[in-house]
Amino acid sequence: MLHGAKIYLRPLRQDDLRTIAGWINNSAFLSEFNFFGLRQEAQMEKRFLEDGLIGAQNGRLLVVASDSDQVVGDINYHQRRYGPNDGSTTYNIGISLSPEHRNKGYGVEAQRLLAEYLFAVYPIMRVEAMTDITNIPEQRALEKAGFTREGVLRKAQWRNGDWHDIVVYSKLRGE
Template identity: 30%
Template sequence: MHVELINRNNLDKLYKFEVDNKKYFAEIGFPRKKEYYEYENFLLSSYGLIDEQIRDLGYYYLLMDNCHVIGRINISQIIRRPLNKGELGYRLGKNIQGKGYGTKGVSLVVDLARKKHKLHRLEAGTSSENIPSQRVLEKNGFRKVGIYEKYILINGIWLDNVLYEKIL
């Protein structure tokens, strides 16, 4: 298992991952608009992410098992001086849930955030209901710092968002 940045050469693999997990992501409350799955729109969206990487605004990693995308781990909303921080987010394919891939993938990206991207801090949030995601963050040394009440709408229900941070 390894991570690699989104680039023009791996977009077809990413598209397959997104299409294969479309129903699952919708079931857990994180659907994408149907236009996202139109290939040309998917490419335009992905080119925007590649541009953000070039401009040091975000880094969008694919979690790879051999040559297959099994998840995405992103560092987005990067703010440099004086904060030098980014927001960590991730989504894993349905078939790999609960097997330690998320914990290992986040560990790899946290290491890159510190060594390659020279960030000082990562922040992350997860719904109060998403205990596995909270475990991934805690196993990677993130600490809980607060809760936003009724912050995220998932499947028609407003859920609290648990906030985490990690000083790198």
């Protein structure tokens, strides 16, 4: 487990799969910025049985409030490469918090903890995150978590029937 002041991150357990399944296709939970269409729950359960949803290629952890041990969301990571060699590997992270637990600093802490974990476990130089250009709360959270705004990828994301600009943030080892 990765502990912060307000939250901790932990791997999923078998009994968490029902909670996550309820979030997968729930546009109210995911918000307009994280809903990319309907997904199949069975794929997640199959992957959980294979590796617990934690691996070098990608992974998912739960965000849990420290004061209540209540699951308030999840955070994930996946590998990206900017060249053909292993040295060009980076991780991209994303987070979803239930609506009643947003704007409490949980996202800031979760993103900071996940970046620290990825730097500690993998020989990478960079962790990155992307968000919709209109998602100002997430941009503030990333900046508070120590990420630096790099720029805008124009019309890079297809979501909710339209193309959207996304803002790229990164955190480098040692920052």
